Amino acid sequence: MIFIKLNRHDSNSPVLHHSREKFMIMESKVVFVGAGNMAEAIVSGMISAEFCAPEKIVMTDVRPERLAEIESEYGVMTDTDNHVVKNAEIVILAVKPQVMLEVLQDIAPVLRPETLVISIAAGIPARKIEAVLGEKFRVVRVMPNTPALIGQGAAAIAAGVNADEADMEVTETILGCVGVTVRVKERDLDAVTALSGSGPAYVFYLLEGMLAAAETMGLDKAIARKLALKTVEGAARLMEDSGEEAEALRAKVTSKGGTTAAAISSLDHAGVKEAIVQALLAAQKRSVELAE
Ligand SMILES: NC(=O)c1ccc[n+]([C@@H]2O[C@H](COP(=O)([O-])OP(=O)(O)OC[C@H]3O[C@@H](n4cnc5c(N)ncnc54)[C@H](OP(=O)(O)O)[C@@H]3O)[C@@H](O)[C@H]2O)c1
Secondary structure: OHHHHHHHHOOOOHHHHOHHHHHHHHHOOEEEEOOOHHHHHHHHHHHHOOOOOHHHEEEEOOOHHHHHHHHHHHOOEEEOOHHHHHHOOEEEEOOOHHHHHHHHHHHOOOOOOOOEEEEOOOOOOHHHHHHHHOOOOEEEEEEOOHHHHHOOEEEEEEEOOOOOHHHHHHHHHHHHOOEEEEEOOHHHHHHHHHHHHOHHHHHHHHHHHHHHHHHHOOOOHHHHHHHHHHHHHHHHHHHHHHOOOHHHHHHHOOOOOOHHHHHHHHHHHOOHHHHHHHHHHHHHHHHHHHHO
16 A cells, blocks of 8 residues: 555655565654754655654644644644654654754753654754764754755755664655655765755746846736746756756757857856856855854
């Protein structure tokens, strides 16, 4: 039963081939510490994939009104006391990085050493989490992005020193409920943060420019929005389906002396491609700084 349902969702997940891990997830008690946007997205994905029964999920938060909202929407259990992690087999740390240390120090005395700890917080190295919880803890870090909110996320996951293959598969399967996942070395998570973590903002920035131009040219706002959004989505799909490189696809729509050539020449003249490269490098540098 579950095989069929998961297959529909993510046919590439290695967990699908190992009933032991799948069973473990189904039977595991999962506690989300922090019931914000990202935690809600993941819980929503897990429940709609029928991957985990709501009663197996507990969400904690400092705001009781937020928990009441979550409880009525998803039927999960909630608690304002983070010490409920003491009964968890999997803990997903989903608070902001600024409060992570305080949260780790609070839960460390009650967390069982066999609990798998998954952190979605940006910029907190696994070794820092292990240093507070205990050096033996199995930690997996995740860098998700906001399209996870609609099940279209792109997440990278990285193992801490003690996390094993089964832990990675479990994490992949959970994040697979809200999009695609890839595995990387932890040292690459700063680059991932710059590429896909902050990535949606670059696309929105491009759209801001496209829509501002559309307005200047006098196009109807709703029509421009519809065309621009489908253009971005369609271009991404075309690149994925064709397997071709971005440059080759761009060359195909850029005939000499044509309209696209005029636009690309203007972008090149303004140094836009180099500016994008520098922007991502700045994001990566900032990610490293924040981790320190
Ligand atoms: N959003 C993204 O695009 C994105 C991308 C990659 C990674 N992430 C990571 O995902 C994590 C969550 O992000 P988010 O956007 O979901 O943040 P969020 O919406 O602010 O969620 C965090 C929740 O935790 C609550 N909280 C604060 N202190 C707490 C405590 N001591 N115990 C339990 N809950 C507590 C917050 O309540 P208050 O609001 O009252 O403080 C809030 O409801 C962050 O670490 C972020 O780095 C996010």
